[in-house]
Amino acid sequence: MNMQERKQKYKGKYIPENPSKYMGDSDNIIYRSMWERRCMKYFDINPSVLQWASEEVVIPYYDSMTKKVRRYFPDFLIKVKTKDGKLKTHLIEVKPTKDL
Numbered sequence: 803m804n805m806q807e808r809k810q811k812y813k814g815k816y817i818p819e820n821p822s823k824y825m826g827d828s829d830n831i832i833y834r835s836m837w838e839r840r841c842m843k844y845f846d847i848n849p850s851v852l853q854w855a856s857e858e859v860v861i862p863y864y865d866s867m868t869k870k871v872r873r874y875f876p877d878f879l880i881k882v883k884t885k886d887g888k889l890k891t892h893l894i895e896v897k898p899t900k901d902l
Contacts, residue, residue, distance in 0.1 A: 812836045816856075818846045825855040825879070832856070837896050845880055852889070853881040859893065869885060 812835050821828035823846065833839040838856070845854035858877040865872045878894040 816842045826858040833875050842853050851880050855879045
């Protein structure tokens with residue numbers, strides 16, 4: 803098994819327990835690592851997470867090296883209710899330490 807095959811080994815489709823919490827097409831949620839899958843499960847079942855999305859947000863940016871506009875898709879967007887009752891929105895990127 804080569805490195806590319808090992809990397810793709812954990813790719814799959816996540817089926818939420820609470821599809822109404824998902825912002826987007828809850829029938830097409832794809833994870834690309836077990837860490838992403840673990841986050842999805844946590845967001846799905848955590849009552850403090852009101853809504854969540856995976857790669858549904860697009861952030862355009864200018865790449866000065868290629869002089870082109872590119873698009874960045876953060877791994878997750880979550881909307882949470884804090885312990886003091888405030889609503890907050892977070893963008894989350896999931897990476898292993900070696901990729902930081």
